[in-house]
Amino acid sequence: MATDPLSVTFAALADPTRRAILKRLARGEASVTDLSEPFDMTMPAITKHLKVLQGAGLVERGRRAQWRPCRLRARPLKRATDWIAQYRRFWEESLDRLDAFLQDVQEKEKPKGARRHGQTKV
Amino acid sequence: MATDPLSVTFAALADPTRRAILKRLARGEASVTDLSEPFDMTMPAITKHLKVLQGAGLVERGRRAQWRPCRLRARPLKRATDWIAQYRRFWEESLDRLDAFLQDVQEKEKPKGARRHGQTKV
DNA sequence: CGCCTATTTTACCACAAGGTTAAATACGCA
DNA sequence: TGCGTATTTAACCTTGTGGTAAAATAGGCG
Numbered sequence: 001m002a003t004d005p006l007s008v009t010f011a012a013l014a015d016p017t018r019r020a021i022l023k024r025l026a027r028g029e030a031s032v033t034d035l036s037e038p039f040d041m042t043m044p045a046i047t048k049h050l051k052v053l054q055g056a057g058l059v060e061r062g063r064r065a066q067w068r069p070c071r072l073r074a075r076p077l078k079r080a081t082d083w084i085a086q087y088r089r090f091w092e093e094s095l096d097r098l099d100a101f102l103q104d105v106q107e108k109e110k111p112k113g114a115r116r117h118g119q120t121k122v
Numbered sequence: 123m124a125t126d127p128l129s130v131t132f133a134a135l136a137d138p139t140r141r142a143i144l145k146r147l148a149r150g151e152a153s154v155t156d157l158s159e160p161f162d163m164t165m166p167a168i169t170k171h172l173k174v175l176q177g178a179g180l181v182e183r184g185r186r187a188q189w190r191p192c193r194l195r196a197r198p199l200k201r202a203t204d205w206i207a208q209y210r211r212f213w214e215e216s217l218d219r220l221d222a223f224l225q226d227v228q229e230k231e232k233p234k235g236a237r238r239h240g241q242t243k244v
Numbered sequence: 245c246g247c248c249t250a251t252t253t254t255a256c257c258a259c260a261a262g263g264t265t266a267a268a269t270a271c272g273c274a
Numbered sequence: 275t276g277c278g279t280a281t282t283t284a285a286c287c288t289t290g291t292g293g294t295a296a297a298a299t300a301g302g303c304g
Contacts, residue, residue: 001290002138010136014129019205026209032251045293047252066250066301074212083141084203087148090196123260154281167263169282188271188280
């Protein structure tokens, strides 16, 4: 797997269990047992997911007796969202479709020779 | 890998090569050869990355003679960003830190008994 | 100490990811 | 038809991921 921060963040988010864990943590701190409760999954599996989230800096662990409470750390999400933001113009006003359309038109009008018997239908 | 749309989108973004491809496509349509040029990677590898991007609906392929041009489709990014947006309040105003701090304080003040010799330092 | 609870570590497994090379396919064109 | 260019498919390899069960660790408490 790629190890740059953005890749690590996106990879952490690319799993429904982990996203659910984050959602749960948005409501406040929780223990591993708490977190595992909604899932049909053993604890070690949750521990692993937490490791991934920690690795992405999305979860911070505490230590209270034998509990190792988890809490949300959202900062990496900002970077993720900032990266995505550069594409905003492509979905606002259906610009991606529009752009595609314009490029098609442009393509068909280009006097490129050999255009006569190219597949005109696209 | 999980197959729900959000997971597929995030997984597609969790690779620097694929993000670079998207960035390139933001400047306009490109062929596979164009796309592979900046990378020290064989074409089949690029083809695979494109498959992943297509699977996530982030890239659309055309067909012009032996070229299969790629173009950006940004709509799935909106859903990704919308999902992340629900956590915005946690990073704005350092709310995640603040929250962590408050929970610590709260914890220390909780008259939970046995608090006397707990690790007070944290 | 010895037990109980919470959590992690240690193998282990099946399968997906990300690469490679070599062969196959798709089209345009002489 | 047959060659050349663009791209994909097939087969393979190595590593990572998501899960398991069983054993190890950590800490409070009688």
